[in-house]
Structures are given as C-alpha cells and as structure tokens.
Amino acid sequence: DQQVKQNSPSLSVQEGRISILNCDYTNSMFDYFLWYKKYPAEGPTFLISISSIKDKNEDGRFTVFLNKSAKHLSLHIVPSQPGDSAVYFCAASATRSGGSNYKLTFGKGTLLTVNP
Amino acid sequence: DVKVTQSSRYLVKRTGEKVFLECVQDMDHENMFWYRQDPGLGLRLIYFSYDVKMKEKGDIPEGYSVSREKKERFSLILESASTNQTSMYLCASRRRLPYEQYFGPGTRLTVT
Numbered sequence: 001d002q003q004v005k006q007n008s009p010s011l012s013v014q015e016g017r018i019s020i021l022n023c024d025y026t027n028s029m030f031d032y033f034l035w036y037k038k039y040p041a042e043g044p045t046f047l048i049s050i051s052s053i054k055d056k057n058e059d060g061r062f063t064v065f066l067n068k069s070a071k072h073l074s075l076h077i078v079p080s081q082p083g084d085s086a087v088y089f090c091a092a093s094a095t096r097s098g099g100s101n102y103k104l105t106f107g108k109g110t111l112l113t114v115n116p
Numbered sequence: 117d118v119k120v121t122q123s124s125r126y127l128v129k130r131t132g133e134k135v136f137l138e139c140v141q142d143m144d145h146e147n148m149f150w151y152r153q154d155p156g157l158g159l160r161l162i163y164f165s166y167d168v169k170m171k172e173k174g175d176i177p178e179g180y181s182v183s184r185e186k187k188e189r190f191s192l193i194l195e196s197a198s199t200n201q202t203s204m205y206l207c208a209s210r211r212r213l214p215y216e217q218y219f220g221p222g223t224r225l226t227v228t
Contacts, residue, residue, distance in 0.1 A: 032215050034216060041221075041222070041224070042221055042222065043120070043206050043219030043220050043221050043222050044159070045219070046216045046217070046218065049216060089158065089159065091159075093215050102147055102172075103161060103164065104161075104217060106151075106159040107158055108156060108158035
C-alpha cells in the first residue's frame with residue numbers, strides 16, 4: 001500500500017518557466033512533509049519542508065503548498081534552471097505517532113528535466 | 117554542515133558473501149537510517165536506529181541486519197549476499213528534531 005504517491009514519473013519544462021511537482025498521500029496521520037532532490041550517483045539533498053499547521057512555505061525559488069483536505073502537496077520552482085534537473089522525492093512523517101515518528105515515507109520520485 | 121559518509125561508493129560482491137556497509141556522521145545525530153533505492157521503487161527503509169545499541173526494522177529488513185555500537189556509526193550487514201540485493205544503499209541521520217534527514221552519497225552494491 002503506497003502511502004505517498006508521486007503520479008508523474010517525469011516532467012519536462014523550459015528554463016525560466018515554473019516547475020510544479022505533485023505529491024498525494026493517504027495516511028491521515030502524516031503531519032510533516034519534506035521534499036528532497038537527488039542527482040545521479042549522489043545521496044538525496046533536503047530542499048524544503050512544511051508542517052501541517054501551515055499551508056505554504058517558501059525558500060527562495062522553492063515553495064511548497066499543502067492542501068490537507070485533499071491530502072495533496074506540491075513543490076513549485078520559479079524560475080526553473082537547468083541545474084534543477086534531478087529526481088525529486090516527496091516524503092512524509094507522522095510526528096505524533098510514537099515509535100513511528102522517526103520514519104519518513106518516500107514517494108517514488110519525479111524526474112525533472114529543465115531544458116535550456 | 118552535516119556530513120554523512122559511507123565507506124564505499126561502489127562495491128562488487130559475490131553471491132553468499134558477507135557484506136558490511138559502514139556509515140559515519142559527524143554531527144552527533146541521535147537517529148540513523150539505512151535505505152535502498154531501486155528504479156521505480158523510490159527509497160525504502162531497511163532499518164533505523166534511534167539511539168546507540170537501539171534498532172528497529174523498517175519496511176524491508178529481510179536479509180539484512182544492523183549494528184550501532186557508537187553514536188556516530190551505523191553499519192548495515194548482508195549476512196549472505198544475493199543478487200536481489202544489488203541496489204543503491206543510502207545512509208541518513210538526523211537529530212530528534214527537526215525531522216529532516218541528511219543523506220550520505222550512497223553505495224552502489226552489485227552482487228554477482
């Protein structure tokens with residue numbers, strides 16, 4: 001049972017335009033969400049996170065939006081740059097779930113390609 | 117900056133061999149994790165440790181064991197490597213709070 005879903009395996013955008021990466025979750029206990037970026041042959045790098053008490057968090061070119069009622073979050077990258085080309089993973093945590101609060105549940109990832 | 121290092125970037129082992137993957141973090145993090153990443157499957161948690169000598173199974177622990185004798189070091193052990201354990205192995209660590217995990221560069225393990 002996949003609790004965190006990234007339904008688009010890939011996304012291609014033009015440099016300078018907006019990239020929107022989507023993520024859906026099914027576990028209503030999830031209350032903390034993170035995005036990671038991963039280049040080939042490297043470990044994932046933390047990008048940005050959001051707690052369920054917020055609906056938006058912004059850090060430079062990256063903004064994460066959370067819609068709790070729809071169990072949906074999205075990562076917006078504006079403007080997109082060729083160096084943003086990577087696999088993006090969405091992850092979720094149930095921070096008030098006792099022993100499970102250490103765990104992150106990851107989606108399968110979306111490959112973003114930003115074309116010059 | 118947080119630094120998580122893994123003992124090898126690339127490793128080739130034979131079926132049936134015992135394999136040790138080492139991970140070291142230098143930021144005094146309490147929690148450490150081992151994941152494997154496979155195409156189309158994302159990151160799957162093998163084991164994690166919330167403190168020294170403490171460990172818990174993740175989602176896919178079969179065929180693996182772990183050891184955490186010191187706070188900074190977390191080892192993943194493949195008792196008898198099999199070809200289906202060919203994968204990218206990623207170690208991560210974090211403090212109890214915040215929740216972000218910091219990853220090492222990964223070990224690409226090939227079992228032939």
